Amino acid sequence: MNDMLRAHLSPEIIIDHMKKHGVTHVVWLPDSETNWLYLLMQAEPSLTLVAVPREGLAPPVAAGLAAGGRVPVILVQNTGLMESGDSIRGWLFGLEIPVVYMVGMRGWTRHGVPTADTASVYTEPFLNAFRINYYLVESDADADRITLAFNEAKKTKRPVAVLIGDEYHGFNK
Amino acid sequence: MIDTAEMLKVFNAHRGDAIVVPGRGGRHWVGISGQPDLDLPMGDPAMGGHAAFAFGLAMAQPQRKVVLFDSEGDLQMGLGILLTIAEQKPANFYHFVLDNECYATTGGQPVPNAKNVDYVMLAKGAGYPRAFAFGELDALTAALPDILGKPGPVFVTMKVHADVENKPITQRTKWRTRSWTQVIGDLQRRLGIAA
Numbered sequence: 001m002n003d004m005l006r007a008h009l010s011p012e013i014i015i016d017h018m019k020k021h022g023v024t025h026v027v028w029l030p031d032s033e034t035n036w037l038y039l040l041m042q043a044e045p046s047l048t049l050v051a052v053p054r055e056g057l058a059p060p061v062a063a064g065l066a067a068g069g070r071v072p073v074i075l076v077q078n079t080g081l082m083e084s085g086d087s088i089r090g091w092l093f094g095l096e097i098p099v100v101y102m103v104g105m106r107g108w109t110r111h112g113v114p115t116a117d118t119a120s121v122y123t124e125p126f127l128n129a130f131r132i133n134y135y136l137v138e139s140d141a142d143a144d145r146i147t148l149a150f151n152e153a154k155k156t157k158r159p160v161a162v163l164i165g166d167e168y169h170g171f172n173k
Numbered sequence: 174m175i176d177t178a179e180m181l182k183v184f185n186a187h188r189g190d191a192i193v194v195p196g197r198g199g200r201h202w203v204g205i206s207g208q209p210d211l212d213l214p215m216g217d218p219a220m221g222g223h224a225a226f227a228f229g230l231a232m233a234q235p236q237r238k239v240v241l242f243d244s245e246g247d248l249q250m251g252l253g254i255l256l257t258i259a260e261q262k263p264a265n266f267y268h269f270v271l272d273n274e275c276y277a278t279t280g281g282q283p284v285p286n287a288k289n290v291d292y293v294m295l296a297k298g299a300g301y302p303r304a305f306a307f308g309e310l311d312a313l314t315a316a317l318p319d320i321l322g323k324p325g326p327v328f329v330t331m332k333v334h335a336d337v338e339n340k341p342i343t344q345r346t347k348w349r350t351r352s353w354t355q356v357i358g359d360l361q362r363r364l365g366i367a368a
Contacts, residue, residue: 025232027229048232050232050257050261051257051260052225052253052254052257053253053254053256053257054251054253056221056222056251057221057222057225057251057253057254057257058225059219059222060218060219060222060223060225060226060229060251061225061226061228061229061232061254061257062229063218063222063226063229064225064226064227064228064229064230064231064232064233065229065230065232065233066229066233067213067226067229067230067233067357067360067361068229068230068232068233068234068364068366069233069234069361069364069366069367070232070233072229086219086220087219087221087222089219090217090218090219090222091218091219091222091226094218094219094353095218095353095354095357096353096354
């Protein structure tokens, strides 16, 4: 495959969208896609990073932050999203918390060819079962979908997912 | 062993203008509190999340005390939150645990290792700077001004009587009079937070 045609998603554009939408806290657990994004988030003074040791703890933390007037984002891997099911049901749906879920799509290949990793195979069925709308972002050209997700979450008072379909390759220098 | 309602009455005298998440003590707290718009009687949105929710509130409102009455069953389900809380060190967070050693709402079955868990050790091991355990109301009453008068995060576990419920859930007396969104809306209005 020609490298020029390969999808490229820069971590800077994710940070830009977080700042644009007034995100104050990132409730997160690292995933295989996060790496470079972590370095930028750590350096960004407008963001407070709140690390949780298991992803199911992220929804109630985000709910508490939102109830208290802050703007949280949840940043986890698709495996952690699936682990969080009942927590999402109770703390996010139940309390009507508008939050964007940034979900690293471990196991995703752009051309839909399945890998031995079943994580991405079950991600969309999980989101559909929970009636969580989602937007796939695989390159900088897709990044405007992040704004769609923030606006939709705010309007519907429900979580909306952004599926991060590319691993960051470094900073976009 | 401590009576939860009596303990909450003692606490109420020291409450000030703290935000209170009453947890499993909610059924008693709603009749004791004189500031319902600073109370978040959540009931049970999803097990294992009360400490995380109250912690999130504390992070969002650092200028105001947030007092949580957690339960040991709920805490066991999300024990890792102790690490997050200890790392962030919210000075306004006061983490009380009502330890009745059982799941009272499902008929009183014991939680895992109910009589042998050292929650103070768990909290201190996670990094809480202060942690206490009480089995008698008199001792808690004497210590409360010091506990609440110094910065958090602080962890206080209390052995309490079990209010076991054996009636089917649909036949139980409903003590919550506000929905979750009403509770949050009332708090946000009191704190001047735009919806």
